[in-house]
Amino acid sequence: MPITRLRPIEHLTQVDKIENRLEEYFKEGHFKPGDFLPKEVDIAQALGVSRTAVREALSRFKTLGIIESKKNRGMMLTRPDVLGNMQRVMDPRLLDAETMREMFEMRLVIEIGLGHILFRRMTPDDIERLEEIADREQRSDDRIERLRLDVEFHAHLYRMSGNDTIIRFQNMLIPIFDIVDKVHATRTDITPPSHRATHRDLIEELRSGTPAGFRNKMESHLWYFLDKM
Amino acid sequence: MPITRLRPIEHLTQVDKIENRLEEYFKEGHFKPGDFLPKEVDIAQALGVSRTAVREALSRFKTLGIIESKKNRGMMLTRPDVLGNMQRVMDPRLLDAETMREMFEMRLVIEIGLGHILFRRMTPDDIERLEEIADREQRSDDRIERLRLDVEFHAHLYRMSGNDTIIRFQNMLIPIFDIVDKVHATRTDITPPSHRATHRDLIEELRSGTPAGFRNKMESHLWYFLDKM
DNA sequence: GATAGCACATATGTCCGACATATGTACCGA
DNA sequence: TCGGTACATATGTCGGACATATGTGCTATC
Missing domain, CATH: 1.20.120.530 (GntR ligand-binding domain-like)
Structure with missing residues (x-):
């Protein structure tokens, strides 16, 4: 078997994994733009990771424009700006x-x-x-x-x-x-x-x-x- | 003066401000793709903020594909994938x-x-x-x-x-x-x-x-x- | 003298706990 | 009824601790 078939082991960081999992979760259709997501601590607990890591992943989604956060309200799914x-x-x-x-x-x-x-x-x-x-x-x-x-x-x-x-x-x-x-x-x-x-x-x-x-x-x-x- | 001239006060979060400042810094031409950036603690100290906040901002750049990180090497400026x-x-x-x-x-x-x-x-x-x-x-x-x-x-x-x-x-x-x-x-x-x-x-x-x-x-x-x- | 193996230094990755801050809500009094 | 206040709550920020991977240089061995 050629060496090219030997795919490198994916060593994603914790945050990367959380990011992927959340993206999947969002797109599964549980939420639509305007909906509020579960709060950070709950997500962290559900995933069995720290709040810090979850926050870092969520922060990335903010950059993509997929979510917005409001104090004491939670994180809201939003319509992204494709070209932004x-x-x-x-x-x-x-x-x-x-x-x-x-x-x-x-x-x-x-x-x-x-x-x-x-x-x-x-x-x-x-x-x-x-x-x-x-x-x-x-x-x-x-x-x-x-x-x-x-x-x-x-x-x-x-x-x-x-x-x-x-x-x-x-x-x-x-x-x-x-x-x-x-x-x-x-x-x-x-x-x-x-x-x-x-x-x-x-x-x-x-x-x-x-x-x-x-x-x-x-x-x-x-x-x-x-x-x- | 019409009310529309009354622009809302920009209340960016700390991380947002760090993100903007870093983007500016990167594009000022201090670095080119392949270069390693200063380490997190130094950036944090230079900006007078916590390492946590800097990490969150850097994490966003990872999502944009502008930087990659390697353990014990540092964060490297990379060529972003425009369509990604x-x-x-x-x-x-x-x-x-x-x-x-x-x-x-x-x-x-x-x-x-x-x-x-x-x-x-x-x-x-x-x-x-x-x-x-x-x-x-x-x-x-x-x-x-x-x-x-x-x-x-x-x-x-x-x-x-x-x-x-x-x-x-x-x-x-x-x-x-x-x-x-x-x-x-x-x-x-x-x-x-x-x-x-x-x-x-x-x-x-x-x-x-x-x-x-x-x-x-x-x-x-x-x-x-x-x-x- | 070349090299495998080891210990160490270092920068990122992860987690925890604490406090700050904004905001929705319920309660209360005029 | 309305306005103000106190409280609860979810996100925002911070500092510190430890885990982990990796580059580097020393060392023992042949």
């Missing part, structure tokens, strides 16, 4: 290059796939706002300012999606974009193609085009990044 | 309906936007695999089995993207899909349009079409969900 935890670790200093690349690529995919939603939900105000950004971008001769407006243009597209989860996802990726942008800014081997769709092209497509047309123009607009992924 | 934390709370019993709807919509966006990546990375084996799934799907007369194969078809498309982050993202959404699927299965007011693109159409497009064509067919294929979002 992701946000906390979304830091270029902590992530590796490959993960950042993948996140960036995911952003490109989303931006192209956004077409049909935008056409369903956009308002005349949105178009006007995009116009304004594109105008200022064209007039500006400061590189930093143009970059800021570029990000703002795309951020507004996300906002137009009306999907808060997508909007937040994009927002938390901004620090990553900065890194990738910097890398691209220093490369001289990449030249944007002459037919690259501009922000104005995208606006025009939104104004009197189709979702399919928008997707194609967006792919062209992002070509520059896509090609190097 | 999200995965833990991705449970239909914990999330609210609106968030699930948004996540589902995000999935539709990604699937449509995946076009250009698939064309860049797919292999003949991938096409073959898709064919096989589509075949079995067509031959099966069990609703559950067909549903399983449907999920598998789409899962393989994600796999073809070669982007682990996207793949994992899709995987963790599967429990959510089940819920949405169940809702749709019980609705009688939705009838798929006659022109809906099938899995075979998608395969054909991959075989001898274009990214733009794939996106359009995928939009048609998913129309059924899109229209109700």
